[in-house]
Amino acid sequence: MTPTNESANSAPQKKRIFSAIQPSGTITLGNYLGALQNWIKLQDDYECIFALADLHTITVRQDPATFRKNTIEAYALLLACGIDPEKSPFFIQSQVHTHAELAWILNCYTQFGELSRMTQFKDKSQKHADNINVGLFAYPSLMAADILLYQADMVPVGADQKQHLELARNIAERFNNAYSPTFTVPDPYIAQSGARIMSLQDPTRKMSKSDENPNGWIAMLDKPDDIMKKFKRAVTDSEGGVYVAEGKDGINNLIGIYCCVTGKTAEQVADEFQGKGYGEFKTAVGEAVIETLRPIQERFDDLMKNKDYLTKCYTESAQKALYLSTKTLRKVMKKIGFLPKEF
Numbered sequence: 001m002t003p004t005n006e007s008a009n010s011a012p013q014k015k016r017i018f019s020a021i022q023p024s025g026t027i028t029l030g031n032y033l034g035a036l037q038n039w040i041k042l043q044d045d046y047e048c049i050f051a052l053a054d055l056h057t058i059t060v061r062q063d064p065a066t067f068r069k070n071t072i073e074a075y076a077l078l079l080a081c082g083i084d085p086e087k088s089p090f091f092i093q094s095q096v097h098t099h100a101e102l103a104w105i106l107n108c109y110t111q112f113g114e115l116s117r118m119t120q121f122k123d124k125s126q127k128h129a130d131n132i133n134v135g136l137f138a139y140p141s142l143m144a145a146d147i148l149l150y151q152a153d154m155v156p157v158g159a160d161q162k163q164h165l166e167l168a169r170n171i172a173e174r175f176n177n178a179y180s181p182t183f184t185v186p187d188p189y190i191a192q193s194g195a196r197i198m199s200l201q202d203p204t205r206k207m208s209k210s211d212e213n214p215n216g217w218i219a220m221l222d223k224p225d226d227i228m229k230k231f232k233r234a235v236t237d238s239e240g241g242v243y244v245a246e247g248k249d250g251i252n253n254l255i256g257i258y259c260c261v262t263g264k265t266a267e268q269v270a271d272e273f274q275g276k277g278y279g280e281f282k283t284a285v286g287e288a289v290i291e292t293l294r295p296i297q298e299r300f301d302d303l304m305k306n307k308d309y310l311t312k313c314y315t316e317s318a319q320k321a322l323y324l325s326t327k328t329l330r331k332v333m334k335k336i337g338f339l340p341k342e343f
């Protein structure tokens with residue numbers, strides 16, 4: 001049987017959730033609608049643990065000063081989005097050493113062939129052909145370590161992370177079968193809406209901060225005018241109707257975004273814009289996104305003025321994360337046969 005966070009004699013505990021995001025440059029509307037919005041919603045009903053996955057970020061070369069700035073800004077932005085570190089520890093991965101340690105161990109339980117099949121590895125090694133480092137290759141076993149250290153039942157992510165999640169499950173099952181139940185086998189939590197927000201310039205590709213054309217993505221900290229311009233320039237089709245249909249990738253994506261930020265269904269949106277042109281629809285999407293981001297941007301500005309508070313939040317969260325993850329790491333090391341530490 002797989003261990004869960006429920007102990008036999010006590011009342012059932014809340015299920016545990018773990019997720020993380022990389023602090024690589026700007027956080028996009030895709031990250032927010034695909035993942036962060038769900039993290040915020042899940043905080044009350046689950047025991048949530050969140051991280052900034054900065055160890056993952058160095059698989060691509062980083063300028064040190066920019067990396068530091070991106071990390072603290074990403075931290076503040078996620079608090080501004082609504083993560084409450086009192087409720088849900090939200091830590092910085094590199095500050096909790098158990099992640100790198102378990103990742104090494106899991107590397108020894110992950111097959112070369114499995115990692116070679118990861119589409120993100122194939123894409124990124126094409127994009128960074130001059131730096132196909134071992135970290136880029138072994139990235140999914142670090143991600144598995146992140147999740148398995150906390151015995152997470154569920155992992156809220158966008159659709160692009162599904163393959164990595166499946167690998168984490170396989171690694172957990174393999175380890176459990178080789179020794180005895182050790183890791184909870186985590187389920188992906190991929191919401192129906194927002195799971196795959198596409199580029200505004202090429203709606204067949206996911207919205208990504210690594211897209212060279214900045215018109216393809218909305219940054220969470222973009223100014224209202226820029227947001228509106230990007231939506232007005234969004235690629236659509238020549239047919240003219242605002243409804244979801246095959247082949248209308250651009251409009252389908254804009255409807256998806258509009259639904260996520262207004263809570264409306266695709267049918268309601270089609271009714272609302274029946275007989276209206278794309279110009280009017282794009283303006284409405286732009287306005288809805290601007291109004292969603294406005295309070296987040298205001299809170300972000302306030303938080304960035306309060307670095308002591310940010311430091312306190314990530315330090316206390318790292319301490320909690322270290323405590324929880326050490327329990328799992330110790331168990332794993334014992335089962336493998338490492339000698340116990342006597343200091």
Ligand code: TYM
Pocket residue numbers: 018019020021022023030031032033034035036053056142143146147155156157158159160161194195196197198206207208
């Ligand atoms: P990252 O930093 O690329 O993205 C963070 C989250 O945002 C989601 N996402 C999207 N969702 C919908 N549409 C999009 N266009 C879009 N772009 C990104 C991602 O699916 C993700 O949920 N490897 C992970 C970070 C990570 C992690 C983990 C996640 C490290 N360890 C453990 C979960 C559990 C990553 O690079 O996500």
